[in-house]
Amino acid sequence: MQRFLWRADHVNADSLSTFMVVALLDMSASLILQDSDDAYLCITGLPDCWSIDGSTVPADNTIFGDAIAGMLASAKCRARQSGSTETIEVSLDERRYFEFRILVFFVGESRSQVITTIVDRTEDRRREKVLQGLLRDVSHRSKNLLAIIQSIATQTSQHTDSIDAYVQKLRGRIYSLSRSQDLVTDSGWRGAFVRDLLDQQVAAYMPGRQNRVNFTGENVLLSPNVSMHLGLAFHELLVNAINYGTFLSTGEQIKVDCRIKNGGDVRQVKVQWNEPVTPQHPLVLTDLPTPVRRLGTAILERVVPASVNGQARYSITPKNIHYELAFPADPVSIN
Known part of the structure; x- marks a missing residue:
């Protein structure tokens, strides 16, 4: 290995020692040079958790303590036998981490020296722990999302009478989840x-006519799980309103209200959907087949409230369609 890939002709290699030391310090690295008997020859800096007594000759055990000194002795023995660099990592109270790299090299034909480089890896390990935590969180959220999709797929299959209808409904519900997922992300x-959540669904199905759905009350920031399921409820209600409702032809508005209610020891978020209808609304008519009359009710009445630990009421009358969802409040903020 070349000592330097290139240097100016007028620069002596030995004069570059200051540069090397400064570079090591800038890297937060410490270098220890020892002879073949492990006697200290030189130290360039030390992490602030260790120090040396200027009145005595330093040694591994007086600087690092007996435990680390034993680890270093074993690593040096392996390095002498293998001729390669040995690496050990030391943790101090699981708050600071240091990497020791031990290299044995020969000066002349028989005299050996040992270079020990110490690098602070605390920040690297902290980032690794953060990344591991994020990966575990992503895995957990992915499993939750898959469970939601599985539940939706099961409920959709129970109330459709053809493959085409099943695919269409399932696709719409998954798209709804993806839009809510985007907001959460x-x-x-x-x-x-x-x-x-409401505006996103309205914009997807009624572009340019968002004013036909009026929101009032408190704009509560919901947890990711509640966000996914409330977005799904809005999807079901809006799709039914567009496909079977009369509000578009009559010029009336759908009204959505959100409030935080104090009920004993538990604060609740209550979301209400009020859609005006006429007596000729398809879902109001009593002679329709059961699958049509049950359109989306399993999602609205069972899946959504069970998933948010809440309760739901869904009613269809000759005057309006009313859906109310109440669940424990865990808002981060109100906008």
Whole structure:
């Protein structure tokens, strides 16, 4: 190995020692040079958790303690036998981490010296722990999302009478989840605001006519799980309103209200959907086949409330379609 890939002709290699020391210190690295008997010849800096007594000749055990000194002695023995660099990692109270790299090299034909380089790996290990935590979190959230999709697929299959209808409904519900997921992801996994969940669904199915759905009340920031399921409820209600409702032809508005209610020891979020209808609304008519009359009710009445630990009421009358969802409040903020 070349000592230097290149240097100016007028620069002596030995004069570059200061540069080497400064570079090591800038890298937060310490270098220890020892002879074949492990006697100290030189030290360039030490992490602030260790120190040397200037009145005595330093040694591994006086600087690092007996435990680390024993690890270093074993690593040096292996390095002498293998001729390659040995690496050990030391943890101090699981708060600081240091990497020791031990290399034995020969000066002349028989005299050996040992270079021990110490590098602070605390920040690297901290980042690794953060990344591991994020990966575990992503895995957990992915499993939750798959469970939601599985539940939706099961409920959809129970109330459709053809493959085409099943595919169409399932695709719409999964698209709804993906839109809610985008809001949750954009917030850094804090969740999503109620109004954003509603506006997103309305914009997807009624572009340019968002004013036909009126939101009132408190714009609560919901947890990721609640956001996914409330977005799904809005999807079901809106699709039914567009496909079977009369509000578009009559010029009336759908009204959505969100409030935080104090009920004893538990604060609750209550979301209400009020859709005006006429007596000729298809879901109001009593002579329709059961699958049509049950359109989306399993999602609205069972899947969504069970998933948010809440309760739901869904009613269809000759005057309006009313859906109310109440669940424990865990808002981060109100916008």
